[in-house]
Amino acid sequence: MSDMALPHAPVFRPQLAAVGVAGSALVTVGVFLSGFVISEPAPYEVFMAALIGLWAIVGLRISRGVAPLLILLLLFNLGGMLSLTVMDDIADGPMYIAVSTFLALSCVFFAAIVEARPARLDLIFRAWVASALITSILGILGYFHAFPGSEVFTLYDRAKGAFQDPNVFGPFLVAPSLYLVHGLLAGRLAGAPLKVAGVLILALGLFLSFSRAAWALYLFSVMALVFVMLLKERTGAFRLKILVLSLLAAVILVLALVVALQSDKVSDLFSNRTQLVQEYDGGHLGRFERHRIGFLMAMEKPLGIGPMVFSTIFPEDEHNIWLKSLTTYGWLGFSCYFALIVWTLCAGFKALLRNRPWQPYLMIAYICVAGHTAIGFVIDTDHWRHAYLQIGIVWGCLALERRYNRQAAPAASPS
Numbered sequence: 001m002s003d004m005a006l007p008h009a010p011v012f013r014p015q016l017a018a019v020g021v022a023g024s025a026l027v028t029v030g031v032f033l034s035g036f037v038i039s040e041p042a043p044y045e046v047f048m049a050a051l052i053g054l055w056a057i058v059g060l061r062i063s064r065g066v067a068p069l070l071i072l073l074l075l076f077n078l079g080g081m082l083s084l085t086v087m088d089d090i091a092d093g094p095m096y097i098a099v100s101t102f103l104a105l106s107c108v109f110f111a112a113i114v115e116a117r118p119a120r121l122d123l124i125f126r127a128w129v130a131s132a133l134i135t136s137i138l139g140i141l142g143y144f145h146a147f148p149g150s151e152v153f154t155l156y157d158r159a160k161g162a163f164q165d166p167n168v169f170g171p172f173l174v175a176p177s178l179y180l181v182h183g184l185l186a187g188r189l190a191g192a193p194l195k196v197a198g199v200l201i202l203a204l205g206l207f208l209s210f211s212r213a214a215w216a217l218y219l220f221s222v223m224a225l226v227f228v229m230l231l232k233e234r235t236g237a238f239r240l241k242i243l244v245l246s247l248l249a250a251v252i253l254v255l256a257l258v259v260a261l262q263s264d265k266v267s268d269l270f271s272n273r274t275q276l277v278q279e280y281d282g283g284h285l286g287r288f289e290r291h292r293i294g295f296l297m298a299m300e301k302p303l304g305i306g307p308m309v310f311s312t313i314f315p316e317d318e319h320n321i322w323l324k325s326l327t328t329y330g331w332l333g334f335s336c337y338f339a340l341i342v343w344t345l346c347a348g349f350k351a352l353l354r355n356r357p358w359q360p361y362l363m364i365a366y367i368c369v370a371g372h373t374a375i376g377f378v379i380d381t382d383h384w385r386h387a388y389l390q391i392g393i394v395w396g397c398l399a400l401e402r403r404y405n406r407q408a409a410p411a412a413s414p415s
Contacts, residue, residue, distance in 0.1 A: 024120050026051050027113060028127040034385045035131030035172065036162040038152070044385060049102060052109050065399030066111045069391075072340045073104035076325075079333025083304035096307035096328075099383060107388040107395075114358075114396025115403070121361040121393070125179045128386075132176035133198060135161035136205030139169060143208045159208035167379060170206045170214025171372065172386050174221050177202045178364045181225060184249070185242050186360070196252070203253055208266070213375040220374070224367045232353050290314050294323045304330035321376035328382070340391075341373055348394050351401045362397035365390045 030051055033044040052060075062070055080097040084090055113120055139161035140146075142153025153161055163169040177199060184195040206214050226246050230239055261267045294310065307328045311317045318324040325334040348366040356362075368390045372381055381387050 020117060023055065023113070024117065024123055027120060028123045031124050031127040031389070032131045034128070034389065035135040037164060037168075037385065038162045039164070045099070045102065048106055048109075052105055055109065055113075060109065060112055061116060062108065062112055063115060063399055063403075065402040066108060066115060066395060068343070069111055069340070069395045070108045072336045072343075073107060076329055076333045076336040076340070077101045077104055079304070079329035079331070079336065080307065082332065083306045083328060083330050086301070086303050087306035087309065090306070091308075093307045103383060103385065103388045106385070107392040110389055110392030111395035111399060114393060115399040118358050118396075118400055121358055121396075124389075124393070125176070125361065125364070128389075129176040129179055129198065132173050132205075133201055135163065135169065136173055136202050138162055139205045140201070140208060158210045159205060161205065166209040167211045167213060168384055170209035170211035171217055171375070171381075171384070173202045173206045174214070174217050174371070175364055175368045175386065175390060177206070177218065178221055178225050178367065181222060181249070182229070182360055182364060185226070185229060185245050196249070199249065200252070200256055204256065207257065213379045217368075217371045217375050221367050221371050224370070225363070228352065228363055228367070232359075290316070290318070291320050291323055294318060294320075294327065298323065298326035301327070302331045304328055304333070317380060319378060319380055321379070321381045324380045324382050341369075344369055344391060344394055345373065347398050351398060354401070356397075356401065356404065358397045358400055361393060365393035365397070369394055 030044065030048045033042070033047055036042065037044060077097060077100050080100055084093050084097065087093055110124075114124075138150075138153045139159030142150040142161075143157075143159040145151065153159065155164075155166055158166040160166040160169045163172065180195045180198045180202070184192055184199065187195070203218070206218055226242060229242055233239055233242065294314070298304070305313075305327050308317075310324075310327050318327060321337075322334070325337045329337070345366075348362065348369070352363060352366060353359075369387075372384075372387050372390065375381070
C-alpha cells in the first residue's frame with residue numbers, strides 16, 4: 001500500500017508547501033500518541049487540542065462534504081450537555097462531555113485534513129502502525145513479566161499495553177493490522193517478511209488482551225478485507241495470490257496460537273474467556289439484563305440521566321454504545337449517533353469498490369467502523385479515540401469522492 005501515489009492538493013507558493021508538510025508531520029505525531037493513553041488527560045488530548053486550535057486559527061476548511069459530520073456530532077454533544085441538567089450532582093459530568101466534544105472535533109479535523117491533502121492517509125496509517133507495534137510489544141512484555149514493573153502494562157492478567165483497559169487496547173490494534181495485511185496481499189513480496197512480523201506482533205498483543213470483542217472484531221475485519229479485495233481485483237492471478245497468501249497467513253496465525261497455548265497461564269485464561277456467556281453477562285443484573293432494564297428506563301428519560309450515572313444505579317456501566325448514547329446523550333444524542341452510523345455505513349458502502357487512490361484506506365477504515373458498530377452492542381465504544389479517527393477517515397474519503405465526482409462531471413458532459 002505504501003507504494004501507491006496519492007494526489008496532493010495543489011500548491012501555489014513555497015510557503016504553503018512548507019506549512020502543509022509541517023502540518024502533516026504534526027498530524028503524524030498526534031496519531032502516534034493515540035496509542036499511549038495509560039492515564040488521562042493523555043498526551044494525545046493535550047497535543048491534539050493544541051493542534052486543532054492552531055489549525056483552526058490558520059485556516060481549517062470544513063467543506064460541504066464534511067459539514068454533515070460536524071453538525072451531527074455537535075448535536076450529539078448538545079444532547080450530552082442537556083443531560084447534565086437532569087443530574088442531581090454533576091460531579092465529573094461536564095468534563096466527560098468536554099472530552100466527548102473534543103473527540104468529536106478531532107473526528108471532523110481528521111476528515112477535513114484528509115480531504116485537503118489525501119497523501120496524509122498513508123502518514124496516518126504508518127504512524128498508527130508504529131504506535132500499535134510499540135504498545136503491543138509493551139503489552140506482550142508486560143503479560144510475560146519480562147522486566148521489573150512490566151505489570152503496569154497488564155490488567156487482571158490481561159495485556160493492555162499503554163492503555164487503561166484491555167478492551168480498548170485490543171480493538172486499537174485492528175486497523176493497523178489490516179493495513180499490514182493489505183500491504184502483504186497487494187504489495188511487493190520483498191517487503192513481506194517485515195509485514196508478516198508486524199502482523200504477528202499485533203495479533204499476539206490482541207490475543208493476550210483476552211478481549212472477546214477484540215477477537216471477534218479482528219476475525220471479522222480480516223475476513224472482510226480479504227473478501228472485499230477479492231471482489232475488487234478482477235484478474236485471476238491476483239485473486240489466486242490473495243487466496244494463497246491469506247491461507248498461508250491463517251496457517252501461521254494458527255501455529256502461533258498453538259505455541260502461545262503451550263503456556264498454562266495463557267491456556268487457562270483462554271479457556272475461560274472463550275465461554276460465550278460469562279457470569280457477569282447472564283447473571284443477576286448482568287450485562288444483558290442491564291441492557292434490557294436500561295433501554296426501558298431510557299424510554300422514560302428524553303434528556304437521558306447524565307454521564308456516568310448508570311453505574312451508580314446498576315453494578316456496572318452500560319457496556320452498550322446504543323444504551324450509552326441514550327443514557328448519556330438523551331434521545332437527541334441517540335438519534336444523531338444512529339444517523340451518523342447509518343450515513344457512514346451507507347455512503348461508505350457505495351464508494352467502497354471504486355478505483356480511487358484512497359480506496360484502500362477507505363476500505364480499511366470502513367471495515368473497522370462496521371466492526372466497531374457490531375461490537376458496540378456488547379461494549380461501550382464512547383471515548384475510544386481510534387473509533388473517532390476511523391470515522392473521520394471514512395468521511396474524509398467520502399469528501400474526496402464527492403469532489404472527484406464534481407470535477408469529473410464537466411468532463412463527462414457533452415460540449
